[in-house]
Amino acid sequence: MKIAVVGTGYVGLVSGVCFSDFGHEVVCVDKDADKVARLKSGEVPIYEPGLDELIAKNTEAGRLSFTTDLTEALEGAEAAFIAVGTPTRRGDGHADLTYVMAVAEEIAQTAKDYIVIVTKSTVPVGTNRKVKQVVQKANPDLDFDVASNPEFLREGAAIDDFMRPDRVVVGVQTDRAADVMAEIYRPLFLRDFPIVTTDLESAEMIKYAANAFLATKITFINEMAALCEKVGADIKQVSKGMGLDGRIGNKFLHAGPGYGGSCFPKDTKALARIGQEHAAPMQITETVIKVNEETKRRMIDKLLDLCDGSFNGKLIAVLGVTFKPNTDDMRDAPSLSIVPALVGGGAKVRVTDPQGRHEGEALLPGVNWVEDAYKAARKADLVVILTEWNEFRGLDLKKIARHMNTPRLADLRNIYSVKDAKRAGFERYDSIGRAPLE
Ligand code: NAD
Structure with a gap:
């Protein structure tokens, strides 16, 4: 399966690299051109034990690539993960959803075929429904579902946490989206890691x-x-x-x-x-x-x-x-x-x-x-x-x-x-x- 991961920070990069290690074709997207250039040249912009070897392995195998171009990443992709930051909004403590919504809109404007838009970023209750509205408004003809897939990895042990999670949580509204998510995480299903499917x-x-x-x-x-x-x-x-x-x-x-x-x-x-x-x-x-x-x-x-x-x-x-x-x-x-x-x-x-x-x-x-x-x-x-x-x-x-x-x-x-x-x-x-x- 082809997957796009938008945001190559601690979560997006680790998730994208691990998905490619599962055998999926993964394109990681970031708007930070310098970061993408470094990743393309084999340099890892963050320190996370074991990440450099896994990037090298999967890039060489042709399953993992990096780009600033969302169009290239979404071409043929069945799922697009949003893994951008949700920092504290100045003044009121609320999670700042500017980056998440901007990516949702970009995906809506770029995607052509059915796609599951998955929020991996940590977002307040109700955000996925808002993502759905934003996408529908930006591209009323797009066939898509949204899914919530929060991440629990710990920095410093991120790869092991991703590959051997206590559980994977997937929130969906349709069977179709549930099937795509199950396919993505199939290697973990097969090894009996619990998948909690919810609304x-x-x-x-x-x-x-x-x-x-x-x-x-x-x-x-x-x-x-x-x-x-x-x-x-x-x-x-x-x-x-x-x-x-x-x-x-x-x-x-x-x-x-x-x-x-x-x-x-x-x-x-x-x-x-x-x-x-x-x-x-x-x-x-x-x-x-x-x-x-x-x-x-x-x-x-x-x-x-x-x-x-x-x-x-x-x-x-x-x-x-x-x-x-x-x-x-x-x-x-x-x-x-x-x-x-x-x-x-x-x-x-x-x-x-x-x-x-x-x-x-x-x-x-x-x-x-x-x-x-x-x-x-x-x-x-x-x-x-x-x-x-x-x-x-x-x-x-x-x-x-x-x-x-x-x-x-x-x-x-x-x-x-x-x-x-x-x-x-x-x-x-x-x-x-x-x-x-x-
Ligand atoms: P990060 O700041 O390290 O990375 C975010 C990346 O997104 C940056 O590289 C940035 O350039 C990119 N980005 C922002 N807007 C973009 C856009 N429009 N298009 C493409 N790229 C864009 O953030 P992080 O630590 O990876 O956290 C991401 C989310 O995951 C947050 O919601 C966080 O709460 C959650 N999370 C983080 C951890 C962790 O340990 N860091 C663990 C679990 C969940």
Whole structure:
């Protein structure tokens, strides 16, 4: 089957490449000519483990190509996936649907034969019906269906998540569209991965409900961590004891500096907005958004305390700026609020990240980038671990402490312990939800 995927970002590129690996003929479209030129020349514009090999394999096999030209992509295609961004709209928290609707209209004006227009972008309930209206208005003669197919992949593990999903969700209105979607995902059907087929609204809702639930779980444990610090409990032990309960599960129970990334912040805000618009307030989600902001602020207080009340004149090393390991994505990363607070407070900040520099340079002005943690920590007054890259999990802490001005460590991912820090010669160590070394 021939498939067009519009938008070659984290989701569109991974989906398109994986569909081609299923054996489909896939044309990926992006309006960013530079991105398409890079992809055509074999360069991968984002960092996602394993993606480069899969692109090379499927391009060589003649199943995968890239273009800026929608006409070429839609020629003979039975499905067109919309995988463009749906960022938070300025001012009201609503998901900005400008890009989705623009693509829907372009597809309507370009497609000639029956096609399923599939929304993969995360979109508020009711969007697929609006897409249908936009397409009908732009091209009343076009024979088409719409389908909602939200994506659940995690950056950093995107290919494995796409190839081995917990489930695929497909919202449709007709059997014809359901058949096309089943054909696309047939390799997953054959391997018994569950496909949940629903109406359009339920599919749209599943994505927001899932993300809001996960954001709630993270925020819950972060709030518990704040209490643990006051009462002398250890959040790692609490998480373990809770997570072993099969009804709770151990995933998303790691305390940290607050959730970030390209999805949770914008999707929780959008869900809160959808609730307000339908007079069904999402009070839990609204509180989660608020508590997450407080969690991020609490991190600044922690760092301030480790700097004896002032960042001014201190040399601070920040390890990791991406919102999580194994990605170069910086969208809504905790570093974007923490690093400017350090710089704004008068600190000299050295930063290192295995993949974040390319994005981070523009987003974090006034910092010095260095190659590794050891260079970052030299003569520093404080080292802050912000992202749990593998590179920072096995550090020679003794070496780090020995070369620091004042050996102090803020471990905002709970990678190490007071014992590790003490043994390495740190004079102070603080983490999340555990007693500090002071
Ligand atoms: P992204 O910003 O990385 O990519 C979007 C791409 O769309 C860009 O390359 C942009 O140039 C392109 N684009 C925009 N308008 C276009 C047009 N008219 N024609 C062609 N190309 C166009 O976004 P992303 O992170 O891949 O997210 C896409 C959607 O998937 C969002 O709705 C997001 O919420 C959802 N999602 C993202 C993730 C994730 O981990 N990133 C996971 C699940 C769902």
